[in-house]
Amino acid sequence: MTAPSLRRRLLIGLLPSLAALWLLGTGYILARSWDELEEAYVDQLDQLAYSLAQMLDETVGDAAQAVDSVAERRDRNYFVLVTSDSRVVMRSARAPADLTAMPDSGDHPLYYLASATTPEGRLTVIAGLEKAEVRQLTTDIVTGVALSMALGLVAMLAVLLLTIRRALAPLDALRGELEARQPDALDPMPVARLPAELAPVAAALNRLLDLSRLVPDFN
The missing domain is CATH 3.30.450 (Beta-Lactamase)
Structure with missing residues (x-):
């Protein structure tokens, strides 16, 4: 069974908390x-x-x-x-x-x-x-406020999805670069522009590539 993606993990972790805070507020x-x-x-x-x-x-x-x-x-x-x-x-x-x-x-x-x-x-x-008239007027006003806040929730979810997508863009770029590499490409991965969370991963890959260059080619 495939493990959930990072996007799904982030959504599962953030959405319930944000929805609960929104409902309370x-x-x-x-x-x-x-x-x-x-x-x-x-x-x-x-x-x-x-x-x-x-x-x-x-x-x-x-x-x-x-x-x-x-x-x-x-x-x-x-x-x-x-x-x-x-x-x-x-x-x-x-x-x-x-x-x-x-x-x-x-x-x-x-x-x-x-x-x-x-x-x-x-x-x-x-x-x-x-x-009864006061309650009707109050209900109309509060309903309008509630609808506006519901639209705000939709906008917040859209911003959340966009933020997650942008935050994970470097990971997608790293995956794309690895998939595009030829089997004999052993040059180091660029590390300077990677986020702090991905830099150690790229550094570990570079060490692995360095070791691969030291292995004799018997073909």
Whole structure:
């Protein structure tokens, strides 16, 4: 049975380790990206609620203008304006009908929520975004990142194969030179341009050729 080639040995030795490192790195990056994106959307809600609260005063007319302003920008966020006694003053089109105040726990099973109170303390702005929508947006972004990293893995494998091929080129050249030699060619092999790993092999061959020249030819 023929022993595996050096190329195959190198690939077998390097590919599993590189693939494992790539998978670990990719998994970590994707997990962190997922968390960071969700946190970014929540931070956006906090900023939206705070900004609107700073804009509004106690008049309902200004609250309506703020709702219309966000609707015109087609923001994905919805918000609800609530008076201090939890009476709804204004509600955006996408706001759930059953939401009239910030949950005591600060969490909702279907929505990310953030709230802020106007400087006068008369109105509370609740900004929210559907969790399903956030997850879909996050999934789309993370999927795009994963595909890019998969292409990076393919490129890395191509570079690895090219590097192995170039690294073994001197060995192929040495083999070609030996195969091209005539049986009676006993001149030394060139050693100067060989890599350090192959130079001892060529030197040993040259010593063998030197000994062959000393053997009498009885033909």
